[in-house]
Amino acid sequence: MVLSRFWLVIFISSIFFIVFGLFSSQYYSIDYVLNGQQGEPLLIGEKYLNELPQFVQDSVQKKEDKTFVLNKNEADADTTYVYNKQTVKIYSGKQKADGLLPMTKSSLFDLILPLIAYLAFFCGIMELLIISGASERLAKKLSPLFAKVFPSIPKNHESISYMTLNFSANFLGLDSAATPFGLKAMQSLQELNPDKDKASDAQIMFMCLHAAGLTLIPTSIIGYRAAENAANPADVMLPCIITSFIGTIAAFILVGIKQKINFKSASLLAALMGVIGAIVGLLFYVNSLDLIGKNYFTSNLSGLLLILIIGGTLIFSFVQEKKFVDQKTTIFDTFVAGANNGLKTGVTIFPYVMGMLVAISLFRNSGLFEIIANGISFLFAHLGVAKEITDSLPVAMLRPFSSGGSRGFMIDAMKQFGPDSLTGRLSCIFQCSAETTFYVIAVYFGSINVKNTRYTLGMMLLVDLICVITAIFVASWFF
Structure with a gap:
């Protein structure tokens, strides 16, 4: 009985927190909760190319794979910009566990x-x-x-x-x-x-x-x-x-x-x-x-x-x-x-x-x-x-x-x-x-x-x- 209630509390509180985070703009996307893999970069935003700083625009366009990694530091999370079809997806941090x-x-x-x-x-x-x-x-x-x-x-x-x-x-x-x-x-x-x-x-x-x-x-x-x-x-x-x-x-x-x-x-x-x-x-x-x-x-x-x-x-x-x-x-x-x-x-x-x-x-x-x-x-x-x-x-x-x-x-x-x-x-x-x-x-x-x-x-x-x-x-x- 105790384990069952604890299991329900974990499930319900986590779902509530995820939904609240989405509508309060804490998360850009919650797809990672369902389909993401542990260790994958997290999508934190998406912008048009002209909305980004000029140096980021230049760096993304120069790259053959249209991907630019900013502040590459093993002690911190990288910020990765991926340009595809007029928009740039922004990734930062890593997923804690499989979806x-x-x-x-x-x-x-x-x-x-x-x-x-x-x-x-x-x-x-x-x-x-x-x-x-x-x-x-x-x-x-x-x-x-x-x-x-x-x-x-x-x-x-x-x-x-x-x-x-x-x-x-x-x-x-x-x-x-x-x-x-x-x-x-x-x-x-x-x-x-x-x-x-x-x-x-x-x-x-x-x-x-x-x-x-x-x-x-x-x-x-x-x-x-x-x-x-x-x-x-x-x-x-x-x-x-x-x-x-x-x-x-x-x-x-x-x-x-x-x-x-x-x-x-x-x-x-x-x-x-x-x-x-x-x-x-x-x-x-x-x-x-x-x-x-x-x-x-x-x-x-x-x-x-x-x-x-x-x-x-x-x-x-x-x-x-x-x-x-x-x-x-x-x-x-x-x-x-x-x-x-x-x-x-x-x-x-x-x-x-x-x-x-x-x-x-x-x-x-x-x-x-x-x-x-x-x-x-x-x-x-x-x-x-x-x-x-x-x-x-x-x-x-x-x-x-x-x-x-x-x-x-x-x-x-x-x-x-x-x-x-x-x-x-x-x-x-x-x-x-x-x-x-x-x-x-x-x-x-x-x-x-x-x-x-x-x-x-x-x-x-x-x-x-x-x-x-x-x-x-x-x-x-x-x-």
């Missing part, structure tokens, strides 16, 4: 189809885990711990193994694998849900822990920093780990208080200390490496572990082939059956993803997001917050809405202020330690047709805020 119609298309071809491919493969692997009995064994080992965090889940339930794989994939920065594991976990938890239209406590806890995004190897962030020639691309790794870990603990405590979980359990405290010890040990090892060693370790660890998971599943399935025979199937046919379920899941979630992305497209192109972001930055600046921090806030504010949009802001911050500036580094930590909240809720709950998400959205946004505040303190401390 409504291109967004509907790209949500299918650039997002859903690749996601369906990932879902098909990993759902096939997960079906092997089920039939071979590997998921049952993993669930048995982890049941004592998960019983404390998810008291409503029966002992040895298969959802435990799926959630473990999802957390592990997130921990290693394997986004392509994390989503299929997470969707399978939600489907499994839905089987236990007595009210199929309302999110269960276990689903809410899982979603909020997922939102914190505890990450050990922020591979993509390191890659972007390396591309921008950072002195040490991996220097944000430790701040990312600390920030996401604090966010995860905050999510567990906040949701745990709401769900009245017993925090005094010895096994729960022991598991928590074990995770902290493992993280600290890995950090000590990584910090002992030189720059080349760090790059080699961070670029290979996650990929190697994913290959080991896939290889281990196949080998275990081969060893347990008799179980497949008992089910009157083969290992390959089981994989195909699981992949087919992944395809069906992808088709189910497409409308939810498209609806959310189109709303975000209107929100950004209307200019509302920019006004809100500038207003918050202005407020923070007058509260005495350093300019290096306020310059990085757009990444944090856009991250819950759009991973691609916030990534664009992050790259722009590194280009404009430098990858080794506080702004550049803090933008990277924001990108790494928060989740695309609205997209994740749409995908995960959409896959199981849950209409009432209860307090999930508010709790996930609160966790995002905690991650942002933590990132500011951690970045200021480290850099």
